[in-house]
Amino acid sequence: MSDEPEKGLLRWVTTTNHKDIGTLYLVFSLAMFFLSGAMALLIRTELYRPNLMFLSPLFYNQLVTSHGLIMIFGAIMPALAGFANWQIPLMIGAADMAFPRLNNWSFWLLPFAILLLVSPYFIGGPAPDMGWTFYAPLSTTYGPPGTDAMIFAIHMLGISSILASINIIATILNLRAPGMTLWDMPIFVWSWLITAFLILAIMPVLAGTVTMMLTDRHFGTSFFNAAGGGSPLLFEHLFWFFGHPEVYVLALPVFGIISEIIPTFSRKPLFGAMSMIYAILAIAIMSFVVWVHHMFTTGVYLSTQLFFMYTTMIVAVPTGVKVFNWIATMYKGAITLEPPMMFAVGFVFLFTLGGLTGVMLAIVPADYQYHATYFVVGHFHYVIVSGLYFGLVAGAYYWVPKWTGKMYNFTLASWHFWLSLISSNITFWPMLLVGLAGMPRRIPDYNLQFTDFNQLATFGAFAFGLSQILFVIAMRQCIKGHQKAGQTIWDGAKGLEWRLPTPLPYHTFSEPPKVEGKTYI
């Protein structure tokens, strides 16, 4: 094991270094974010005014599908894996991940999986056009040939996530520095430990579901075909048994990032650290018994609806505890608003909005009116874009200067924050309102009465998309810029990673550090 990275492009193909692989994950996810974001802008352009303008309904549906799948599997999950790769070994005092070669493979499956997913656009034949939830029988009997590419892409993405999760679990359980008990670990590491188990539980379900789709499509089975004794509802149950915990797979690590950042810039220990961990655990466990809340309008029994309504409402309790804890952490602190903290506060603000609309959606009778309208689209974009994406950006502004030894321009990052905050609200707030007015989601053309707020959302979407270019510039400054970051980057930061030199050497903690007690107090 040499101390310096190899030269040339081959370094990135053959690397087993957790920092290199983390970088690969993050760069890849940013590229996918822009690819998928461009699709979103095409969608918003078509929706700028009523009547079809330049997209055919078929192509529109393909864009809707690819936008969702790529954002979730290509942008957010790899970004989380990137942070896990960089930060988990640094935070627990390990030299690297437990299985470095496996780590390399889990990353390199990704670009090819996404390539397979988008291949139908290039080799002809429509790409999958049934939405990211690809409900049967629209995806089986009626699915275009590109659906098969999607099925195998999902298999590959699933393998990648499962391997990464095994790696993370093995690293956390076995490679902690001597003296660090599980309860001493930073919250970010805790959140990823729980998330990794979630991924292990749900990805095989998704893999099984798409395999059933494959055999329904080509081998004459009827899992999802009522004519052969199957049921389209079975598909929805299986999909959402994966799909709902998946939402928390995306959210929990971001909760972890926020729980690191807020104490740093409040210069105060995280309030209720234990209850934070228990809240994450509670959310993770509850996430397995709420899936039917995506299916209240399918005609499931009243008793089923009631059970899943109650469980869904209960999830709000631990989620609320987390928000209250973050605010209590800030309370009576000595707050400074550097860019990471701005985005973290923005996260708490907008994620709470997303969460409250989620409570509204849990009320089943009201859900009959919200279901499959733009209210749902607004809700989950508040959670994912102005919630989770803000959290990820906060993480990048927080840790990247430590990794590279270069600092970005604070004014630039502040502009990035304010533009993102305003434009994301201009985009998603009107969606909530047109949804209430009854505009269904996933339509390429809408009736005249929805025009004004759709135009507003389109303006917002373009402003938001263009604002993200500032983020790329800031990240470039961290890599190629001239402004050096000092040894102490954030004066309130605690934890093992901040004791290391800036920039981080290629190999860290070859000798495990001595840890006594909690790392984050």
Add this chain to the structure above:
Amino acid sequence: MSFGKLLLCLFFQSAFALKYNMTPGVTPMSHQIYDLHMIIFYICVFIGVSVFCVMMYTLIYHRRSVGAKAAQFHDNLWVEVLWTIIPFLILVVMAIPTTIVMMRLNDARDADVNIKVIGMQWKWRYEYLDHNIAFDSNLAPSIARAMNGQLTEAEKQDPNVLLQVDEPVVVPIHKKIRFLVTSTDVIHAWFVPELGINRDCNPGFISETWAYIEKPGIYRGQCSQLCGSGHAFMPIVVIAVTQEEYDAWVKDKQAGNADGVNQTIKKISMSPDQNTQTKQADPAKAQEQTGEAPTKEALMEQGAVVYEKQCAVCHQLSGQGQGIFPSLIGSKVATGPVQPHIYQLLFGKNAMPAFKNILSYEEIAAVITYVRNMWGNDDQQKYGPDAGGVYTAKDVEAIYLKSKSNQDKGG
């Protein structure tokens, strides 16, 4: 609307509050749904505002730049217990009225009128189970043109351009109406906000929902579950009328009296759906009645009408097809022997629906003739002796009877 004006709207939403809120609807259930929605909305606003107030206070007064010194507390059991229990109690309070409304919503027993709602790509079929009435309901401006962005300027100006149909559902007010929803192909959803109904139509399953409409009117909705390319173009129009008008409508409908039906609809609707009165021309039928075989021109004319309404959605007006829907230009089925062609129209194949219950023999014969003589499909030198041809209802009926007897023999 200019960008500045839009921004103003965002901040002064009072004017928009009515337009952009959930509709209170016109049924007792939709009123209760609306009330629940407003209660939970105000609770959420209250929670949100309280949380944000504390947050803003902290952000303003506990900043290092205003001289705040960081306290070092990091636990407080009582506070933590309190903010776990209080939200839980709020949720319990919320769950009780919700549960009561849900039990009412799910009780579709003892209905006065039973209507089966069948979703299919991309239209609705309604079957009145008590009156032996069944009809299809399509987007009133042609769906094929709407899907290709070819609506006329006049149509685009219509405030309900995408929310009107050729045959609306007519129901009586002050009666419990049970809707049995299902689908023949993919999952659709029958979504009429003012009735408080949003119910998935699952192929192979029937689920029930109901409405008790309080006042006459036109209530519009559309499919809310992604069902393919035409998803945005399968609207729903429910017209609620008094019992007398409903009875008259049923009588006319059963007698096949299109004029009477339109009279009823016109009477109730302030702005009648224009296309309801333009029934398709049926020259072939007229000639049938005079005893002569229909001419090719008449068949082509009728076939074009049927084609635009039933086929162009998938196979396009140009016949070129789209996506998984094959091109008809020079296709083996459309240029080869006619028997498999007719068979496929009658009984369907994969994504192609069966038309035996949707089109008459005359209509099938007309559209077969149309497809086989359009786009150069009748070029016998290119496609062989079977290409082209003129076919009548008798040919279609013969194939239908033959396949039926084969099925009977096969058991």
